[in-house]
Amino acid sequence: MPAEIARDYLRLERLPHILCSGCGHGTAMSAVLRAIASLGWKKDEVVVVSGIGCASRIPGYLDFHTLHTTHGRSLAFATGVKLANPKLKVISIMGDGDAVAIGGNHFIHSIRRNLNITTIILNNNIYGMTGGQYSPTTPCGANAATSPYGNIEPSFDICQLSVGCGAGYVARATVHQPIQAEKYIAKALQYPGFSVVEVVTTCPTGYGSRNRMNKGLEMLKWLKDRTVSISAKEGMSPEELKDKIVVGEFIDDATRTKNYLSSYEADVVPKAMAKLASGHHDDIDRKPRKNPLGVRCEIRLSGSGGQGVKVASKILAKAAGIWDDCYVTKTQLYGPEARGGATKADVVISEQEICYPKARKADILVALNQESVDLFVPTMKDNAVIIIDASLADSCPRTGSYWIPFTKIARQEFETPLVANILALGALISITGAVSEEAMREAVKHVLTKQTEKNLKALERGFALGKTAERR
Ligand SMILES: Cc1ncc(C[n+]2csc(CCOP(=O)(O)OP(=O)(O)O)c2C)c(N)n1
Ligand code: SF4
Known part of the structure; x- marks a missing residue:
């Protein structure tokens, strides 16, 4: 050469x-x-x-x-x-x-x-x-x-x-x-x-x-x-x-x-643009619930492996998709992160078809430990709603977050830390209105077929906690 x-x-x-x-x-x-x-x-x-x-x-x-x-x-x-x-x-x-x-x-x-x-x-x-x-x-x-x-x-x-x-x-x-x-x-x-x-x-x-x-x-x-x-x-x-x-x-x-590529440009793009312009984004007659946070709402649930982040995201996604009739995607970490350290799951709820399934800059963060506060708060939207488990975290780079001791309350009132995720979900719903309370009750029954009564109780307790939560 x-x-x-x-x-x-x-x-x-x-x-x-x-x-x-x-x-x-x-x-x-x-x-x-x-x-x-x-x-x-x-x-x-x-x-x-x-x-x-x-x-x-x-x-x-x-x-x-x-x-x-x-x-x-x-x-x-x-x-x-x-x-x-x-x-x-x-x-x-x-x-x-x-x-x-x-x-x-x-x-x-x-x-x-x-x-x-x-x-x-x-x-x-x-x-x-x-x-x-x-x-x-x-x-x-x-x-x-x-x-x-x-x-x-x-x-x-x-x-x-x-x-x-x-x-x-x-x-x-x-x-x-x-x-x-x-x-x-x-x-x-x-x-x-x-x-x-x-x-x-x-x-x-x-x-x-x-x-x-x-x-x-x-x-x-x-x-x-x-x-x-x-x-x-x-x-x-x-x-x-x-x-x-x-x-x-x-x-x-x-x-x-x-x-x-040429066929996509010639055949798909004009049809997709016409559909978007008509405001009719679906062939199914959906009537999605109006989300108070906007047409597309991105929620990130985070904590450490074993805190039920993934189960919580499943409940949230099912509630929004099945009972609130919204478009919804759920993505989560599967890697070694999920077994220790900070793990996360993103749920995107939308009134329209969802093109990109992950949270880009989420509107809501639930952080169940300090590591997830440190990792994810900087990635949130400026005016994001941040809900933190005050029993497992004590500092946050942003003010105005909701601090609720989910794990402590779970231990004291339900004799197990395992319902802290459901308490947090309840609080998230009553603070933001991202999903209807009825939809959440149905989804909890649907996903948590064991200890259903206890989990439903925890959900109601979470709703109440959200209503009285302090911001600091
Ligand atoms: C999924 C998977 N299966 C098998 C292998 C093992 N593997 C590595 S290279 C190779 C064959 C390569 O042959 P070829 O593509 O003809 O290239 P050459 O090495 O002859 O230039 C195989 C079977 C692999 N790396 N990954
Ligand atoms: S084993 Fe690989 S490097 Fe060696 S002669 Fe064959 S193709 Fe070439």
């Missing part, structure tokens, strides 16, 4: 690379870089995405925006990037296992959507990184770690698969012909829809060593001997074509410009 391309486009500090001696992936990477350089693209406008595998390590060496994601999911991430910012030039580099085994479904459906993404598949006919298991492109009869007596499955033809799925630009080259690979990649990068370039490459470690080709050079010769061009293929019989690698452009159809 020319020195200036290496200097400009490689993360030199990441070298030496992890690829084995004789691995063809480096040759393929150089072809990608030369193709990008030939187009004069700025580094900041290029995003290279990969999954997992030796091929997928390549973006780590490239000085663009790069994403190293999960095995087979490269195109899911690439789709997200493209939808979020269609101006970016999105390239997905994958191995054959990544693209057409575990990621096969993503591959065919990405082709169907036809977003402007260039997919470069480094096909070494094997799972290289994990030790040479056979992949969907391992030739029938070839040896692999998982087919020591020869692979008995027929192999996928990635290019035929792509054409069959409707891709508009599909080409194949090998690392024995890197200039041809570069040319196809450059064309694919400029193609206005989903494009696929398969670069057949060498893996002396995982594939060659099991098939009498220990060295990269032997594998290159093997590629050379098996390669035929599309034009040469025409005059060949099926027997002559057996085990051959057909290289060339399988389709180059620039008329396939309709894609998910």
Whole structure:
């Protein structure tokens, strides 16, 4: 690769690379870089995405925006990037296992959507990184770690698969012909829809060593001997074509410009805007309860794991959605946070369809311990209603909060701290009116099928606490 391309486009500090001696992936990477350089693209406008595998390590060496994601999911991430910012030039580099085994479904459906993404598949006919298991492109009869007596499955033809799925630009080259690979990649990068370039490459470690080709050079010769061009293929019989690698452009159809984004702009956006303008946001005849806090009300419940934050959020969401007939979403933490420290659950209640399900800057915060006060109060709206368990917290950066000793009252009056969450819910409702009291009673009965009477009592007590709560 020319020195200036290496200097400009490689993360030199990441070298030496992890690829084995004789691995063809480096040759393929150089072809990608030369193709990008030939187009004069700025580094900041290029995003290279990969999954997992030796091929997928390549973006780590490239000085663009790069994403190293999960095995087979490269195109899911690439789709997200493209939808979020269609101006970016999105390239997905994958191995054959990544693209057409575990990621096969993503591959065919990405082709169907036809977003402007260039997919470069480094096909070494094997799972290289994990030790040479056979992949969907391992030739029938070839040896692999998982087919020591020869692979008995027929192999996928990635290019035929792509054409069959409707891709508009599909080409194949090998690392024995890197200039041809570069040319196809450059064309694919400029193609206005989903494009696929398969670069057949060498893996002396995982594939060659099991098939009498220990060295990269032997594998290159093997590629050379098996390669035929599309034009040469025409005059060949099926027997002559057996085990051959057909290289060339399988389709180059620039008329396939309709894609998910253009259809979304043309067909979905005008209809959605018209619906919004008409003020009619739903086909169902809903009559959501009017929320005193506004059309969209965001509530964050927080505390430590074990304080019943999630159960409380479930009750609140069900009350609003089922009995108050509102639109509602509930999201919560599931991670290690939920088992200790501060945990949270967000409930969004709205009179209209909810586009974004999490609290951005919540209107109401219930904080059942000091850690959640410290963490979440700074994230709240300026005039948010803040309700704090005064038994487990003693300071708050904002004045005007409601301080009620839920846990202490729960212990004293109900002989268990476990109803503190229900007391807090009751107080939240009588202070804010975010959900009707009737709806809350129904939701408590529905969710808490054990100790229902005790919990209903706690809810009523919570209503009363809210009515007399002090602010400080
Ligand atoms: C969900 C999941 N399953 C399996 C693996 C193990 N794994 C890592 S790489 C790989 C195969 C990679 O093969 P390929 O995509 O052909 O790339 P290569 O290494 O040959 O370049 C597998 C099975 C994983 N990381 N994640
Ligand atoms: S295992 Fe194969 S694909 Fe992976 S680096 Fe080594 S030669 Fe390349």
